Amino acid sequence: MSAPSAAAQVGATIPNTTFAEVPYTPELDDAAACGIPSQGKTHDLFKGKKAVIIAVPGAFTPTCHVKHIPDIVKSAQKYQNKGYVVYVIAQNDPFVLSAWGRTNGAKGEVHFATDVDIAFSKALGATIDMSSKGFGIRTGRYLLVADDLKITHFAAENGPGEVEVSGAKSIDAVL
Amino acid sequence: MAATQRLSCSMRNVASRSPSSARLFSTTRPTRVVHSITSSSSFSSLLSSQTTKPAIIDFTATWCPPCKVIGPVFAKLSDQAVFKDTVDFYKVDVDEVPEVAQQCGVRAMPTFVVFEGGEKKGEMVGADPGGLQRLVEKHAKKQ
Numbered sequence: 001m002s003a004p005s006a007a008a009q010v011g012a013t014i015p016n017t018t019f020a021e022v023p024y025t026p027e028l029d030d031a032a033a034c035g036i037p038s039q040g041k042t043h044d045l046f047k048g049k050k051a052v053i054i055a056v057p058g059a060f061t062p063t064c065h066v067k068h069i070p071d072i073v074k075s076a077q078k079y080q081n082k083g084y085v086v087y088v089i090a091q092n093d094p095f096v097l098s099a100w101g102r103t104n105g106a107k108g109e110v111h112f113a114t115d116v117d118i119a120f121s122k123a124l125g126a127t128i129d130m131s132s133k134g135f136g137i138r139t140g141r142y143l144l145v146a147d148d149l150k151i152t153h154f155a156a157e158n159g160p161g162e163v164e165v166s167g168a169k170s171i172d173a174v175l
Numbered sequence: 176m177a178a179t180q181r182l183s184c185s186m187r188n189v190a191s192r193s194p195s196s197a198r199l200f201s202t203t204r205p206t207r208v209v210h211s212i213t214s215s216s217s218f219s220s221l222l223s224s225q226t227t228k229p230a231i232i233d234f235t236a237t238w239c240p241p242c243k244v245i246g247p248v249f250a251k252l253s254d255q256a257v258f259k260d261t262v263d264f265y266k267v268d269v270d271e272v273p274e275v276a277q278q279c280g281v282r283a284m285p286t287f288v289v290f291e292g293g294e295k296k297g298e299m300v301g302a303d304p305g306g307l308q309r310l311v312e313k314h315a316k317k318q
Contacts, residue, residue, distance in 0.1 A: 027301035033283040034239035
């Protein structure tokens with residue numbers, strides 16, 4: 001993974017980029033409706049809020065789908081009870097991420113959003129080049145916790161297949 | 176538009192007009208059709224019009240399967256004699272007029288929104304024919 005930049009330090013302000021999300025509604029679950037993406041600037045989404053942002057290289061891909069995100073969805077209520085909004089972000093488009101979230105049983109307690117142009121992750125120096133697998137440049141796997149736009153915790157995995165510092169256990173330890 | 180075209184002869188006149196022309200509303204427009212709102216200004220006119228008749232709007236997308244299922248149901252409701260003088264039926268293609276969809280807070284299609292006197296009075300998300308019927312009946316102007 002690219003080396004985390006100065007922008008990824010505790011105390012730094014999170015990058016102001018765009019996230020795109022198909023908002024959850026129950027009608028999506030039984031295909032009675034189709035979602036449409038809405039976009040928001042990260043500084044608008046997280047101003048005045050406590051946020052847990054988990055970035056993953058790819059929706060439905062082995063590590064993300066098996067080792068990482070399901071546990072986070074299960075624990076999300078816990079983070080919400082502590083006053084955090086929870087976002088899982090990736091390079092995938094909002095339709096894919098909406099489907100992935102619902103496959104994991106998420107019902108709006110975890111937001112699944114696109115890091116548009118992976119601009120947020122690029123600014124943090126936290127992207128991975130997965131061209132050798134045909135995936136192109138993806139977000140790295142990392143955990144970022146912010147309070148009113150200020151980073152209070154940042155940890156990036158060393159490799160795309162690892163979940164050592166960004167999984168549910170690590171989040172528990174930090175919050 | 177294709178779904179409404181197939182439904183009845185009375186709709187042929189509406190269907191043959193260019194769907195992309197902006198139409199302002201007048202009190203002499205025909206009823207028993209689903210009017211397309213194709214611009215922000217048409218929508219603003221609707222909200223600020225003096226009519227006390229409720230308006231129900233179908234926010235729809237051409238690529239959305241549930242919308243294709245419910246479209247004919249909505250059109251059939253607009254055709255019913257009981258609603259002729261009590262509800263006006265409209266639709267908005269969210270790709271054609273995204274700003275109107277955004278203004279109304281539409282997050283999924285189909286979304287049906289009822290307006291009365293320029294204010295949102297009811298809403299339903301999803302292609303549920305029974306639910307749609309109940310929504311229209313609930314808000315139809317009492318004679």
